[in-house]
Amino acid sequence: MAAADEEDMMSYTAGFAVMEVTVRGVLPIGDTTENAPYFILDTAKSAIVGQVILPKAVKRSLAVALTVKVPSTAGSLAIGTFDDGGNFQAASFLRVETPAVERPDDAVGSSGR
Numbered sequence: 001m002a003a004a005d006e007e008d009m010m011s012y013t014a015g016f017a018v019m020e021v022t023v024r025g026v027l028p029i030g031d032t033t034e035n036a037p038y039f040i041l042d043t044a045k046s047a048i049v050g051q052v053i054l055p056k057a058v059k060r061s062l063a064v065a066l067t068v069k070v071p072s073t074a075g076s077l078a079i080g081t082f083d084d085g086g087n088f089q090a091a092s093f094l095r096v097e098t099p100a101v102e103r104p105d106d107a108v109g110s111s112g113r
Contacts, residue, residue, distance in 0.1 A: 017071070019069070019070060019071075019098070020067050021040070021077060022067055022068075023038075023064065023065070023067075023079060023094055023095070023097075024064065024065045025091070025094035026062065026093055027054060027057065027058045027061075027062045027063075027064060028056070028057045028058070028093055029058060029060065029061060030057030031057065031059075032057045033055050033057065033059070035054065035055055036054065037081070038054055038094060039079065039082065039088075040078075040096055041077065041078050041088055042074040042075055042076070045074075049071055050069070050070045052068060052079075054094075064094075077098065078090050079095070079096050
């Protein structure tokens with residue numbers, strides 16, 4: 001890749017600010033271990049902003065915590081699948097946690113102790 005191409009790519013991607021969210025939950029227990037895509041939906045815009053692939057079920061209790069990057073402009077987030085009719089179905093066993101405090105420089109300061 002030429003230097004000019006790299007600079008163009010960097011300036012292009014720099015325009016997309018992201019934030020890290022955490023997908024947490026406990027996977028359902030069952031016999032099937034087939035994987036399924038779970039989509040992170042910006043409910044305000046009805047837009048898919050992220051995706052994780054997880055087993056539909058597991059043989060024994062398994063907690064998950066995955067970090068996913070989504071656009072920083074995303075509003076209220078939900079996670080789930082789409083049914084055969086294209087309707088979003090929220091996953092009752094998963095949740096999306098957004099950062100409690102956003103700092104413009106992404107710095108982590110002292111907790112004031």
